[in-house]
Amino acid sequence: MAAVGLVSQLLSKYSSSDRNGTNEPNLISYTNACEEDPELKSFGSSLDQRFSKLNRSLTTGVETEKFSLNAVKSVCGFLVEMNQKLAESIIANVDLLKNEELRSLVDLYFESSTSTLDLFNTVGNCTSKAKLSIVIIRIVKDQEKA
Numbered sequence: 001m002a003a004v005g006l007v008s009q010l011l012s013k014y015s016s017s018d019r020n021g022t023n024e025p026n027l028i029s030y031t032n033a034c035e036e037d038p039e040l041k042s043f044g045s046s047l048d049q050r051f052s053k054l055n056r057s058l059t060t061g062v063e064t065e066k067f068s069l070n071a072v073k074s075v076c077g078f079l080v081e082m083n084q085k086l087a088e089s090i091i092a093n094v095d096l097l098k099n100e101e102l103r104s105l106v107d108l109y110f111e112s113s114t115s116t117l118d119l120f121n122t123v124g125n126c127t128s129k130a131k132l133s134i135v136i137i138r139i140v141k142d143q144e145k146a
Helices: 002-016 024-036 038-064 069-092 094-098 100-145
Strands: none
Touching: 038 069, 069 100
């Protein structure tokens, strides 16, 4: 399950800064819980399917050395949906917020999500400006023909 692996890697990096090794048992129990919990397995399976589909569409773009707008849109949609589902899981699990170490990890996740949202807003603004520029160019082109 890629989702479990992704989160495990994140926690592994987080725990590697722990010089006393106190986070190692937490990482192991988290990984075991992810493998045993049907809800997490379902989430991971769904995430794997979406990731595979996304990966195929991006691989096609690499061969032609340009990505289609649909592939970029698919990536953005994937990231937004993944962030929403993870946020819902975090919010639903109040125990996470009681543990100070996990809370700092959750805070880091939300900061990262905010940065991603800022990026999407910037891309959206650039897209709107590009669409407006295209309209202006078409109007000028039509006026020159007349």
